[in-house]
Amino acid sequence: MHMVSRLILRVMTQNQLLSTEDNEGVSKRLELWNAVEFWNGEFGKPQFSQKFLDxxxxxxxxxxxxxxxxxxxxxxxxxxxxxxxxxxxxxNTHLLTFLNELGSQFSLAEVSCITDLVNMGLYKQAEEILFTCWAVKEAISKQTGIGLGMDYKSISYNPNAIKNNVFKVVLFIV
Incomplete structure (x- = not known):
């Protein structure tokens, strides 16, 4: 978790949650660094300790x-x-073979959408939808703290949900 605390401090500094422009800011950063403590939530999600949060x-x-x-x-x-x-x-794996291997984790609507795109020859779009679905499921399971214990099939990715601000997805395709 040492690396985690370093990354979090860097993010906080870059987002101006913690200043480093003056001695007080640097001192505060070092104080925070020394105070960081973690514990695992009910399902094992790493969190800051109650002492740290207090x-x-x-x-x-x-x-x-x-x-x-x-x-x-x-x-x-x-x-x-x-x-x-x-x-x-x-x-050396076809997208539909890969989808079939993961099929128990996807809703019928997701499987149908991806399969239809492949059948229309829109392989790249199908691949992007598959991995977006997976990333959304992972992020939601991590947000709730349940992680891999969550029934991923119960989370069905719907692009309209993003438009309605049910949750936010930032997707960078490289």
């Missing part, structure tokens, strides 16, 4: 990584879940 106030974080990227989310008000993933089916 001293520093509410602060939520979540981390995801997929080589070579690391994504850190920090929020002073809300629990959050983040996920980062490569949009790439394993080598």
């Amino acid at each position: 001293e520093w106030g509410t602060l939520h974080f979540n981390i995801s990584h997929d080589w070579p990227w690391v994504l850190v989310g920090v929020d002073q008000k809300n629990e959050l879940g983040v996920d980062i993933t490569h949009v790439s089916v394993p080598r």
